Amino acid sequence: MTDIFTKWPEVAEMKILNSGSVIEKLREIFARFGLPNKIVSDNGPQFRSEEFIQFCKNNMIRFVTSPPYHPAKNGSAENAVKSLKNEKNKYVKRFRKVYFKEGDIVYARDYSNPNKKEWKKGTVEEVLGDRIYLVRLEKGNVIWRRHVDQLIEVGKINEKSYEIEENEKGEEQTELEEKKINEVKEEAFDKKKYEINESLEKEVEVPLPKRSKRKRKKPDRLNI
Numbered sequence: 001m002t003d004i005f006t007k008w009p010e011v012a013e014m015k016i017l018n019s020g021s022v023i024e025k026l027r028e029i030f031a032r033f034g035l036p037n038k039i040v041s042d043n044g045p046q047f048r049s050e051e052f053i054q055f056c057k058n059n060m061i062r063f064v065t066s067p068p069y070h071p072a073k074n075g076s077a078e079n080a081v082k083s084l085k086n087e088k089n090k091y092v093k094r095f096r097k098v099y100f101k102e103g104d105i106v107y108a109r110d111y112s113n114p115n116k117k118e119w120k121k122g123t124v125e126e127v128l129g130d131r132i133y134l135v136r137l138e139k140g141n142v143i144w145r146r147h148v149d150q151l152i153e154v155g156k157i158n159e160k161s162y163e164i165e166e167n168e169k170g171e172e173q174t175e176l177e178e179k180k181i182n183e184v185k186e187e188a189f190d191k192k193k194y195e196i197n198e199s200l201e202k203e204v205e206v207p208l209p210k211r212s213k214r215k216r217k218k219p220d221r222l223n224i
Contacts, residue, residue: 001029002080003036009080019049030059038062099153100124100133108135109150119152120144 002009012025030036039056041047043065056063100106107119122137122144131148 001026003033004040007080009084011084017044017046019046019051022046023052023055026055035059036061038064040064040066042066099148100127100151102127105154106133106135107152107154108137108144108146121154 010029012029014021014025039061041063046052047063047065053063102124104124106122106124108122110118110120112118120137120139122135124133125136125143126134128134128145133146133148133151135144135146135151136142137144
């Protein structure tokens with residue numbers, strides 16, 4: 001929970017999240033800081049129970065819930081939870097141990113397609129630091145430089161689905177190559193067919209018979 005005026009957060013570990021356990025933790029907090037004038041919460045069942053509502057009435061605390069499916073109404077608490085989670089993740093990453101050494105088989109994040117999260121299998125070629133590695137890919141003999149957060153240990157990824165995806169990619173590439181070859185063949189066939197038809201459609205020039213240019217004289221007839 002968070003105090004709306006001071007922004008002071010209070011975090012309590014809850015093994016059981018019911019009205020009784022929530023009331024118990026609130027009593028511990030109120031014993032240190034005093035009773036609040038108002039409590040704003042989400043619509044969780046532990047807050048909407050008769051037990052919790054009666055607890056607020058007995059302590060003269062005004063109790064308000066945020067609208068359903070609208071956590072922004074209780075933005076102060078939501079921001080506090082978000083900040084605490086971010087700090088926890090930073091702490092975990094900061095003290096994370098080195099998992100890989102040279103020769104380890106790993107999956108490295110592939111950024112060739114930014115719209116799809118993909119991984120490539122490879123071997124750790126060299127350890128450049130506590131968190132930076134050079135990984136030689138299994139296919140293509142390419143070396144990538146990756147941070148420890150961009151690598152996954154073998155066994156922590158669904159290798160079966162990965163292999164199926166790789167096989168599907170190979171089959172898809174083969175189909176594309178075959179399709180391209182067939183298109184080239186069809187294009188060459190159509191071009192040849194067009195040339196033949198064009199040659200058949202050309203008009204054949206028939207030479208005209210030559211006429212003699214000699215002038216013919218009128219024959220002389222004998223008048224008897």
